[in-house]
Structure formats: C-alpha cells, structure tokens
Amino acid sequence: MPIRDADLLGHGNRGYRVWHYDLELAYKPSTGRLSGVATVSAVAEEALSAFALDLGPFTVDRLTVDGKPARWTHRGGKLRVRIGAPVPRGSLFSVELRYAGRPAPIRTRHWGEVGWDELTDGALVASQPVGAPSWFPCNDTVSGKATFRIGLTVPSDYAVLVTGVLTERSSSGSTTRWEYVQDAPTACYLATVQIGRYESETLADGQYAAVPRSLLRSFRHDFGRQPSMMALFTDLFGPYPFAEYAVVVTEDELEVPVEAQGLSIFGANHVDGRRGFERLVAHELAHQWFGNSVGLADWRHIWLNEGFAAYAEWLWSERSGGRPAAVLAAVARSHLAGEPQDLVIGDPPARDMFDDRVYQRGALTLHALRESVGDRAFFAILAEWTETYRHATASTDDFVAVAQRHTGTDLRPLFDAWLFAAPLP
Ligand SMILES: [Zn+2]
Incomplete structure (x- = not known):
C-alpha cells in the first residue's frame, strides 16, 4: 500500500509520463505575481483522449495539445484536458499553456505549507512533498522524473537560482532574464526557484552559494568545510550526481533546511558563525545522492532519504574529528528508547513521514547493517546502491536486495527488526 492518496491531496495522474518541463516565467516580488508559459512534454502510457495535470489556483488561458487548441477544466488543483484527436499509446505529445496568478504555498494536513512561498524580500520554493503545483503544471508524483529548462525574468536587483545550470543571463531595461537547464532527471518536488537580494559566493569548483550580504562572513566560516564534505561523500557514496551544487541562505529564518535538485536552502538562523x-x-x-539521484518509488520508503542523510551526518562527524558514528548511534538509540515505539519506519503513515524517528532509526538501521557486515562491505553496498539507482527510483526491497547480493547473507531479519517492527531492536 502506498502512502494514502488523500494525504497526497490526490496529486499525480495516470496515463502518461512527463519527460521534460519547459517553463518561461516572469515574477514581480513587489506584487507576488507569477506569469508565463509552460510546455509539458510527455509520452502516453495508454491511448489518451483526456488527461490531468496538477496545478494550483492560477488563471489559465490558451491551452494547446500538440499545437491544437484543447478544451479544459481547472478546479480543485486539477487541470483536466480533453484532446480532440486521441494520442495513441507510446506516442509523444506536448501541452502548452499560459498561466498567471499569485502563487501561494499548498496547505497540507501533516506537513505544513509547502511549495512557492514569498519571503520578506523575494521568494523561495521548497516543495517536499507535494508543493510543486503551487508554481507550475505538473504530474506531481515522487517517482516521476523529468528534465527542466526554466527561464525566469525578475527585476534586475534580484538574484535568481533555479534547479540546474545557469545557461543565460541577459538584462533589458529594469529586468533580467535568467535561464537554467537541468539535464538530470528530476522529481517535481525537487525543482526549485530562489529569488532574493543575494551575493554570490564560490566555495569550490562547482560549489556555489547565494547569501545575504550581512551573513557572508559567518557563512564563509560555517560552510568552509563543505568542500571537504563533498570530497568525503564522493569517496564514500560515489561521484557527485549533478553538474553543480548550490547553497542558498535566505534572509528570513526557516524552520528546517530543505533539499532541492543540486541545491539546498538554509535559513538565516542556520548560520551562526560557529558551525x-x-x-x-x-x-x-x-x-x-540519497533522495535526489536515488529517488523514491513511493513516499513510504522515505527512510531511504532521511535515514541515509542522517547517517551521513554521523559519517561526517566521524571523519572530521568529531564523535564517531558508534557514539552518535548509541546516543540516538537511548533517545529513541525514551520515545513512543509505535512507528514502523519502513512503512510510516503519512503524518509520520518526516517524524524525527524516521531519521534517527533510519540512521540506526544503517549503523546496524554496518556493524553486521563490516566497514568494507557496508561502504561497498552504499556505492553499489548509488550507482545502480543513479537518477532512478528505488524501494526498500531494492536496498535489501543490493545488500544481500553484495554480502551473500540473509539480511532480511536485520531489516525486518529495524524497519518493519515497531519496538526498538
Ligand atoms: Zn532530510
């Protein structure tokens, strides 16, 4: 059973798979208005005479399918399109539509507000898990991956960072158009836009940052070891999966940092000048590596993102002169022992998808695997995992299979105890 559809707000649509999103947008921070043209290129997985896209409350006008006007309705976050001449199964087709409005985050029952959000002076997008339709029409599933080209025009005194590599920047009058291309397959929730009055900073070759001027000094100290982190993770997890890595620090405070494709977003409160x-x-x-390149087949496998990222924190600590993973594991274990033991992290209910126990126990699962198979096998499993499912999607069963194939031992009891039973092993 996947995570309950009602909790994902009915996002995601059947019958086709998107392979490319082309967005040409303009945004005015002073009014919060976003407008532009989206072209969604897809392949029909069955004979299609109608299909739906997820899109928030924008005004849509002029919608065409393969260049021909089509009829549509738009309510409840669904843009339903009827096609005059049905698209045969296996055929490529593209939908082009013009839309405009003031994007607002999507309210969810368990995960707060997600998606496009206005900052005090600018905007950010943090869509995990269902925020993508707050700013563009999409087939909003966790497993659907597509490439992106995004052009965005804003007033010239703002900096723009978007998923992908900057391919063009040109100014005319008081506005500047920024164009970014993301060639790596990207889930909708990982597509992002960051707009603000940022200074640009280079941490290392291919590692960039956008930071408010007032935080630059502290930022340089706090993120000074990121290039070493990149070197360590590349060594442990395999080649960095994307062309570049960017970090954005917003002038506003954020509850938690958020990942996007090739980019991470931190709040001003995550920079303290003391690491x-x-x-x-x-x-x-x-x-x-874990979540963005190796994506999820379904949200219920979320521990594959959060448990791995949490364990990477321990690995960094261990390898950078901090406390070893074994000590951090013992701390986490005693903390979890005092928490309610009623969560099956291998199949959590929607409300607990981002529960801290998923993170901590997920990391402990990996530590238990490491202790069981030894360092050599453990790191070989991680490398094989990121290589086998690079730019694809995977499930818990897939991970268990990689671990078992690598070690030739039955690891099911270990994973069952850690992932599929509520009491702490
Ligand atoms: Zn995380």
Whole structure:
C-alpha cells in the first residue's frame, strides 16, 4: 500500500509520463505575481483522449495539445484536458499553456505549507512533498522524473537560482532574464526557484552559494568545510550526481533546511558563525545522492532519504574529528528508547513521514547493517546502491536486495527488526 492518496491531496495522474518541463516565467516580488508559459512534454502510457495535470489556483488561458487548441477544466488543483484527436499509446505529445496568478504555498494536513512561498524580500520554493503545483503544471508524483529548462525574468536587483545550470543571463531595461537547464532527471518536488537580494559566493569548483550580504562572513566560516564534505561523500557514496551544487541562505529564518535538485536552502538562523549547524550542511549535501539521484518509488520508503542523510551526518562527524558514528548511534538509540515505539519506519503513515524517528532509526538501521557486515562491505553496498539507482527510483526491497547480493547473507531479519517492527531492536 502506498502512502494514502488523500494525504497526497490526490496529486499525480495516470496515463502518461512527463519527460521534460519547459517553463518561461516572469515574477514581480513587489506584487507576488507569477506569469508565463509552460510546455509539458510527455509520452502516453495508454491511448489518451483526456488527461490531468496538477496545478494550483492560477488563471489559465490558451491551452494547446500538440499545437491544437484543447478544451479544459481547472478546479480543485486539477487541470483536466480533453484532446480532440486521441494520442495513441507510446506516442509523444506536448501541452502548452499560459498561466498567471499569485502563487501561494499548498496547505497540507501533516506537513505544513509547502511549495512557492514569498519571503520578506523575494521568494523561495521548497516543495517536499507535494508543493510543486503551487508554481507550475505538473504530474506531481515522487517517482516521476523529468528534465527542466526554466527561464525566469525578475527585476534586475534580484538574484535568481533555479534547479540546474545557469545557461543565460541577459538584462533589458529594469529586468533580467535568467535561464537554467537541468539535464538530470528530476522529481517535481525537487525543482526549485530562489529569488532574493543575494551575493554570490564560490566555495569550490562547482560549489556555489547565494547569501545575504550581512551573513557572508559567518557563512564563509560555517560552510568552509563543505568542500571537504563533498570530497568525503564522493569517496564514500560515489561521484557527485549533478553538474553543480548550490547553497542558498535566505534572509528570513526557516524552520528546517530543505533539499532541492543540486541545491539546498538554509535559513538565516542556520548560520551562526560557529558551525553550530554543520551537521545540517552534511545532511542536505548527502540528499543529493540519497533522495535526489536515488529517488523514491513511493513516499513510504522515505527512510531511504532521511535515514541515509542522517547517517551521513554521523559519517561526517566521524571523519572530521568529531564523535564517531558508534557514539552518535548509541546516543540516538537511548533517545529513541525514551520515545513512543509505535512507528514502523519502513512503512510510516503519512503524518509520520518526516517524524524525527524516521531519521534517527533510519540512521540506526544503517549503523546496524554496518556493524553486521563490516566497514568494507557496508561502504561497498552504499556505492553499489548509488550507482545502480543513479537518477532512478528505488524501494526498500531494492536496498535489501543490493545488500544481500553484495554480502551473500540473509539480511532480511536485520531489516525486518529495524524497519518493519515497531519496538526498538
Ligand atoms: Zn532530510
């Protein structure tokens, strides 16, 4: 059983698979208005005479399918399109639509507000798990991955960071158009836009940052070891999966940092000039392998993202002169022993998907595996995992299979005890 559909707000649609999103947008921070044209390129997985896209409360006008006007309705977050001449199974088709409105985050029952959000001076997008339709029409599933080209025009005094590599920047009058291309397959929730008055900073080759001027000094100290982290993770987890890695620090405070494809977003409160949040720098970077490159077949496998990113925090600590993973594991274990033991982290209910116990016990699961098979086999399993499912999606069963194939031992009892039973082993 997947995570209950009602909790995902009915996002995701059948009958087709998107392979590319092309967005040409303009945004005015002063009014919060977003407008533009989206072209969604897809392949029909069955003969299609109608299909739906997820899209928030924008005004849509002029919608075409393969260049021909089509009829549509738009309510309840669903844009339902009727096609005059049905698209045969296996055929490519593209939908183009013009839309405009003031994007607002999507309210969820368990995960707060997600998606496009206005900052005091700018905007950010943090969509995990169902925020993507707050700013573009999409097939909003965790397992659907597509490439992106996004052009965004804003007033020239703002900096823009978008998922992907900056391919063009040109100014005319008082506005500047930024164009980013993401060639790596990307889940909708990991597509992001960051707009603000940022200074740009380079931490290392291919590692960039956008930071408010007032935080630059502290930032340079707090993120100073990120290049070493990148080197360590590349060594342990395999090649960095994307062309670049960017970090954005917003002038506003954020509850938690958030990962996007090739980019992570931190709040001003995560920069203290004392490396007080360095474990989160490691956590977000690790998501580029675990969650972003190796994606989820379904949200119920969320421990594959969060448990791995949490364990990467411990690995960074161990390898950078901090407490070893074994000590951090013991601390986490005694903490969890005092928490309610009623959560099956291998199949959590929607409300507990981002519960701290998923993170901590997920990390403990990996530590238990490491202790059981030894360091050599453990790190070989991690490397095989990121290589086998690079830019794809996977499930818990897939991970168990990789671990078992690698060690030739029956690891099911270990995983069952840690992932599929509520009491702490
Ligand atoms: Zn995380």
